[in-house]
Amino acid sequence: MEKLIGACILGQSGGPTSVINASAAGVFIEALRNECITEVYGAKNGIKGILEESFFDMSKENPEELELLKTTPSSSIGSVRYKLKNAEDDPTDYNRLLEVFKKYNIRYFFYNGGNDSMDTCNKVSKFMKKSGWEMKCIGVPKTIDNDLSGTDHCPGYGSAAKYVATTFMELRQDAVVYDTPMMAVVEVMGRNAGWLTAAASLATYKGQGPDLIYLPEIEFDFEKFLNDVQKAYARSNKVIIAVSEGIKTKEGKYVPELFSNLEKDSFGHAQLGGTAQVLAQKLKEHFGIKVRAIEFSLLQRCAQHLASATDVNEAFNAGVEAVKAATSGVTDKMVAFKREYVDGKYTCKYELVDLDVAANAEKTVPLDWITPDGTGLNQKFIDYALPLIQGDMKAPLEDGLPRFAHLKKVLVERND
Amino acid sequence: MEKLIGACILGQSGGPTSVINASAAGVFIEALRNECITEVYGAKNGIKGILEESFFDMSKENPEELELLKTTPSSSIGSVRYKLKNAEDDPTDYNRLLEVFKKYNIRYFFYNGGNDSMDTCNKVSKFMKKSGWEMKCIGVPKTIDNDLSGTDHCPGYGSAAKYVATTFMELRQDAVVYDTPMMAVVEVMGRNAGWLTAAASLATYKGQGPDLIYLPEIEFDFEKFLNDVQKAYARSNKVIIAVSEGIKTKEGKYVPELFSNLEKDSFGHAQLGGTAQVLAQKLKEHFGIKVRAIEFSLLQRCAQHLASATDVNEAFNAGVEAVKAATSGVTDKMVAFKREYVDGKYTCKYELVDLDVAANAEKTVPLDWITPDGTGLNQKFIDYALPLIQGDMKAPLEDGLPRFAHLKKVLVERND
Numbered sequence: 001m002e003k004l005i006g007a008c009i010l011g012q013s014g015g016p017t018s019v020i021n022a023s024a025a026g027v028f029i030e031a032l033r034n035e036c037i038t039e040v041y042g043a044k045n046g047i048k049g050i051l052e053e054s055f056f057d058m059s060k061e062n063p064e065e066l067e068l069l070k071t072t073p074s075s076s077i078g079s080v081r082y083k084l085k086n087a088e089d090d091p092t093d094y095n096r097l098l099e100v101f102k103k104y105n106i107r108y109f110f111y112n113g114g115n116d117s118m119d120t121c122n123k124v125s126k127f128m129k130k131s132g133w134e135m136k137c138i139g140v141p142k143t144i145d146n147d148l149s150g151t152d153h154c155p156g157y158g159s160a161a162k163y164v165a166t167t168f169m170e171l172r173q174d175a176v177v178y179d180t181p182m183m184a185v186v187e188v189m190g191r192n193a194g195w196l197t198a199a200a201s202l203a204t205y206k207g208q209g210p211d212l213i214y215l216p217e218i219e220f221d222f223e224k225f226l227n228d229v230q231k232a233y234a235r236s237n238k239v240i241i242a243v244s245e246g247i248k249t250k251e252g253k254y255v256p257e258l259f260s261n262l263e264k265d266s267f268g269h270a271q272l273g274g275t276a277q278v279l280a281q282k283l284k285e286h287f288g289i290k291v292r293a294i295e296f297s298l299l300q301r302c303a304q305h306l307a308s309a310t311d312v313n314e315a316f317n318a319g320v321e322a323v324k325a326a327t328s329g330v331t332d333k334m335v336a337f338k339r340e341y342v343d344g345k346y347t348c349k350y351e352l353v354d355l356d357v358a359a360n361a362e363k364t365v366p367l368d369w370i371t372p373d374g375t376g377l378n379q380k381f382i383d384y385a386l387p388l389i390q391g392d393m394k395a396p397l398e399d400g401l402p403r404f405a406h407l408k409k410v411l412v413e414r415n416d
Numbered sequence: 417m418e419k420l421i422g423a424c425i426l427g428q429s430g431g432p433t434s435v436i437n438a439s440a441a442g443v444f445i446e447a448l449r450n451e452c453i454t455e456v457y458g459a460k461n462g463i464k465g466i467l468e469e470s471f472f473d474m475s476k477e478n479p480e481e482l483e484l485l486k487t488t489p490s491s492s493i494g495s496v497r498y499k500l501k502n503a504e505d506d507p508t509d510y511n512r513l514l515e516v517f518k519k520y521n522i523r524y525f526f527y528n529g530g531n532d533s534m535d536t537c538n539k540v541s542k543f544m545k546k547s548g549w550e551m552k553c554i555g556v557p558k559t560i561d562n563d564l565s566g567t568d569h570c571p572g573y574g575s576a577a578k579y580v581a582t583t584f585m586e587l588r589q590d591a592v593v594y595d596t597p598m599m600a601v602v603e604v605m606g607r608n609a610g611w612l613t614a615a616a617s618l619a620t621y622k623g624q625g626p627d628l629i630y631l632p633e634i635e636f637d638f639e640k641f642l643n644d645v646q647k648a649y650a651r652s653n654k655v656i657i658a659v660s661e662g663i664k665t666k667e668g669k670y671v672p673e674l675f676s677n678l679e680k681d682s683f684g685h686a687q688l689g690g691t692a693q694v695l696a697q698k699l700k701e702h703f704g705i706k707v708r709a710i711e712f713s714l715l716q717r718c719a720q721h722l723a724s725a726t727d728v729n730e731a732f733n734a735g736v737e738a739v740k741a742a743t744s745g746v747t748d749k750m751v752a753f754k755r756e757y758v759d760g761k762y763t764c765k766y767e768l769v770d771l772d773v774a775a776n777a778e779k780t781v782p783l784d785w786i787t788p789d790g791t792g793l794n795q796k797f798i799d800y801a802l803p804l805i806q807g808d809m810k811a812p813l814e815d816g817l818p819r820f821a822h823l824k825k826v827l828v829e830r831n832d
Contacts, residue, residue: 016590045595074589081594165817166721173490173820174432174718178497179461184714206817294713298600302590305582305722308816389816400724400805401581401622404589 004134006107007039008323009055012142013046013113013120014081016074017156018163018304019315020142021405023112024077025069026319027140028058032066036327037108041412046080046113047120051096053103053414060410068405070316071395073304076407079113084120087127094127101133104412108136108326112319114143114154115360118334122355125332136326139334139355140318144301146195149361150353151336155318156301158311158388161199163303164188164296165389168203168210171294172240181237183229183283183291187276189300191246192216193364196300200242201377202385211239216246217365218374220255225279226286228375233287245275255279305402309391314348321350334358339387346387420550422523423455424739425471428558429462429529429536430497432490433572434579434720435731436558437821439528440493441485442735443556444474448482452743453524457828462496462529463536467512469519469830476826484821486732487811489720492823495529500536503543510543517549520828524552524742528735530559530570531776534750538771541748552742555750555771556734560717562611565777566769567752571734572717574727574804577615579719580604581805583712584619584626588656597653599645599699599707603692605716607662608632609780612716616658617793618801627655632662633781634790636671641695642702644791649703661691671695721818725807730764737766750774755803762803 010027012020024042031040040058043049056077058066069076087094100106109128111121118139125137141148144160168186175182188197194215203209211232214220232239248254256274280293318335325333333352340347369381395402426443428436440458447456456474459465472493474482485492503510516522525544527537534555541553557564560576584602591598604613610631619625627648630636648655664670672690696709734751741749749768756763785797811818 016593048595072589073586075593076589078595079593162816167715167719169818169820170489170718170720171714173488173492173720174714177432177491177495179464179494202815202817206815208820292713294715295711297708297710298587298590299583299710299715302586303583304586304589386815391816392813397808399618399622399802400578400807401618402585404585404624 003036003327004107004136004329005036005038006105007041008037008108008110009041009043009050009106010110010112011043011046011049012075012077012079013111013117014079014143016079016301017142017144018073018159018302018307019155019312020112021069021072021074021076022312022315023140023142023155023319025066026316027110027323028066030320030323032059034323034327038105041104041106042077044411045078046082047084048080048082049078050100051093053100055412056409057412061407065405065407068395068403070312071304071307071393072404073302076405077409081116083116084123087123097124098128098131098133101128101135107134110138110140110322110326112140112142114145115148115362117142118148118355118358119360121334122359125355129332136329136331137355138322138326138330139358140322141334141336141358142315144196145190145193147193147362147364148358149363150334150357152339153337153388155311155315157195158308159306160196160300161202161385162308162389163300163306164196164199165202166306167296168200168240168242169206169208172203172208175238175240181289183239183241183287183289184294185241185243185276185280185283185291186210186294186296187243187245188296190216190244192362194244194246195365197242197244198365198377198381199385201381202389204376205382210242212375213242213377214244214247214375215365215370216244216248217367218370219250220247221249228373229283241279243275243279247275305394307393308389309393310388312393317350325352419452420523420552420745421452421454422521423457424453424524424526425457425459425466425522426526426528427459427462427465428491428493428495429527429533430495430559432495432717433558433560434489434575434718434723435571435728436528437485437488437490437492438728438731439556439558439571439735441482442732443526443739444482446736446739448475450739450743455520457520457522458493460827461494462498463500464496464498465494466516467509469516471828472825473828477823481821481823484811484819486728487720487723487809488820489718492821493825497532499532500539503539510540513540514544514547514549517544517551523550526554526556526738526742528556528558530557530561531564531778534564534771535775537750538775541771545748552745552747553771554738554742554746555774556738557750557752557774558731560612561606561609563609563778563780564774565779566750566773568755569753569804571727571731573611574724574730575722576612576716577618577801578724578805579716579722580612580615580712581618582722584616584656584658585622585624587710588619588624591654591656597705599655599657599703599705600710601657601659601692601696601699601707602626602710602712603659603661604712606632606660608778610660610662611781613658613660614781614793614797615801617797618805620792621798626658628791629658629793630660630663630791631781631786632660632664633783634786635666636663637665644789645699659691659695663691721810723809724805725809726804728809733766741768
């Protein structure tokens with residue numbers, strides 16, 4: 001088989017994680033040493049950077065800074081939330097992409113993100129195949145939500161899960177400090193899948209977690225919720241509750257939706273938030289005690305200082321695998337993780353799954369991993385999640401603070 | 417001088433920190449090996465535990481678990497917020513304390529906390545002196561607020577400052593990820609002193625901090641605030657703002673007070689919170705863009721996983737020094753820190769200051785450490801704070817999660 005020689009480009013897309021840059025490091029470092037790849041580009045703000053012909057020449061970066069990307073949270077070359085229309089409805093963007101790919105002889109397209117990003121990658125892949133432009137398109141998974149289909153788990157999840165579990169353990173220590181009643185409702189990210197909220201159960205497994213955990217996989221019933229809290233409060237006057245931002249009622253209403261109208265983002269997803277606050281207020285009214293609302297907010301997705309070494313390494317390897325697969329002729333796939341146990345020890349194998357599988361199908365927490373009362377997780381989840389949070393790998397310290405990568409971000413000159 | 421032989425008791429009081437247990441470890445470990453001390457008690461929920469004759473026999477604990485207290489956040493024997501009345505107005509509590517002290521031959525009283533706790537310690541010390549009960553009373557400082565007088569800094573501050581600075585750096589990485597406008601108002605604890613909020617400037621010093629920092633030391637003017645934000649927004653469409661929960665207007669009004677009535681806690685302090693939310697809402701209305709409100713909430717005071725090794729060690733030593741001072745005959749003092757530079761290298765010396773000095777006097781950030789426009793800190797603050805956040809010292813990991821101390825908490829039998 002003749003080797004496909006040309007430039008490659010990586011786009012980062014969707015919300016940040018602690019390890020999306022680790023995957024970028026994997027792609028860049030592998031691509032820079034790969035003989036099939038002539039130029040290594042990083043798209044400024046994902047697909048938008050390609051449409052706008054705005055990308056960085058990664059060969060201009062200091063190799064040590066590329067190494068530091070492994071422990072630099074968020075998307076250093078910039079991310080985007082941009083939904084490509086269907087090519088049949090409006091081919092404008094696709095034609096423009098093709099034009100840019102041709103102009104710079106870009107033959108390798110790597111796209112790193114979650115469901116929506118895999119949808120983008122899939123659409124680009126299918127269009128380029130049809131157009132006749134020979135190109136290898138590989139998706140690199142990323143999402144703290146852990147909801148991509150076709151993979152055991154997603155890079156970004158382990159670190160966010162470690163943050164959630166550790167922080168719940170610390171909150172438990174804090175909560176028990178006074179002998180007066182204490183309730184806290186803690187809101188965790190996860191729109192339609194409860195994976196990240198479920199990670200709170202790892203703290204419960206260690207005896208120091210929330211008393212109640214509510215996932216979007218289970219219909220939220222406010223009366224049952226009050227009843228659950230009442231029972232927990234009868235057992236102890238300290239009650240900590242983990243709620244996914246995405247819990248919704250039988251009628252499909254999110255908690256804050258019951259009180260105000262929600263804005264939608266450019267993918268048509270409702271902008272969530274406020275679930276903890278609404279519930280805390282309701283509990284306060286009901287029990288007549290102080291109830292704290294705590295939102296992990298952006299912290300849970302960028303707390304690199306609590307990254308799981310397992311996650312960082314797998315994220316990096318996913319980037320490397322993407323380049324290796326593409327340059328060996330594979331296209332239209334996403335790198336996926338397969339869990340194996342060797343002598344009872346967790347290991348991660350890298351596979352390739354069809355982009356069609358990964359794009360836009362959300363994988364949720366299996367219902368039989370949730371306790372019958374719908375307020376906790378059973379051992380199946382613990383066994384699943386525990387290997388993913390092992391090991392520490394944080395940025396080196398400088399002045400006692402993280403030393404993140406400093407990229408030069410040299411824009412490629414537009415050779416018009 | 418004849419040695420005073422008897423039992424000792426430690427009370428933890430006020431809000432948790434990442435290192436208050438490190439000071440407790442210092443007191444317990446030193447007291448257990450000290451020949452003057454017959455019994456080592458830990459008061460259940462501070463002064464309340466003594467009044468209620470409810471305390472733990474610390475000699476029953478596994479020494480390894482006492483060691484683990486160094487890296488266990490919050491107050492493991494329980495804390496309290498309880499204000500002693502003046503003895504002249506109502507001696508009931510004091511007479512009861514004296515009764516308990518006599519009953520158990522408690523001759524050493526250690527009290528670990530912030531301003532209000534030093535007030536308690538001071539009152540107990542003065543009353544016992546007057547009563548003729550020979551007793552050594554030593555305060556051990558603790559507060560993330562860093563606002564105790566008579567000491568260069570307070571145990572708990574370094575770790576909280578490290579959390580704040582690190583988290584702002586991570587938030588900056590997250591904030592710049594999209595090319596769309598982004599504003600965030602981040603609320604940091606600190607009722608009347610801006611020390612902890614000021615720690616955000618350490619992130620700015622590293623080039624990755626908030627654009628604007630508002631401390632309670634400077635009168636808050638909403639019009640000026642809008643103007644400051646406008647200017648920052650003109651420079652970059654990403655604006656991160658750090659606000660102390662305690663910022664107030666010339667008229668002495670806290671930001672949320674302008675909108676709703678506040679409850680007061682048992683010390684008469686207003687229960688704050690909501691500053692970020694109110695300001696974010698106002699900015700959203702003004703600029704017409706999405707503005708996030710982020711509250712560090714309890715996380716900033718219990719995030720032991722980000723503890724400063726300098727802070728942990730100093731906190732432990734403060735406990736040790738308290739016992740050493742008391743058993744050598746000192747009373748009515750608080751352990752204080754004095755900063756020295758040996759060959760340009762920061763070192764901490766331990767001193768003793770009068771409890772009168774420490775009790776109820778709040779030390780605020782010097783005005784000449786704040787930039788002229790009132791929205792940042794200058795090099796004086798950086799030089800002050802940087803040594804306090806050096807080194808990592810977190811709990812050992814078990815299953816990838818912190819292994820905190822497990823105390824048996826064996827209650828002393830009431831020999832009625």
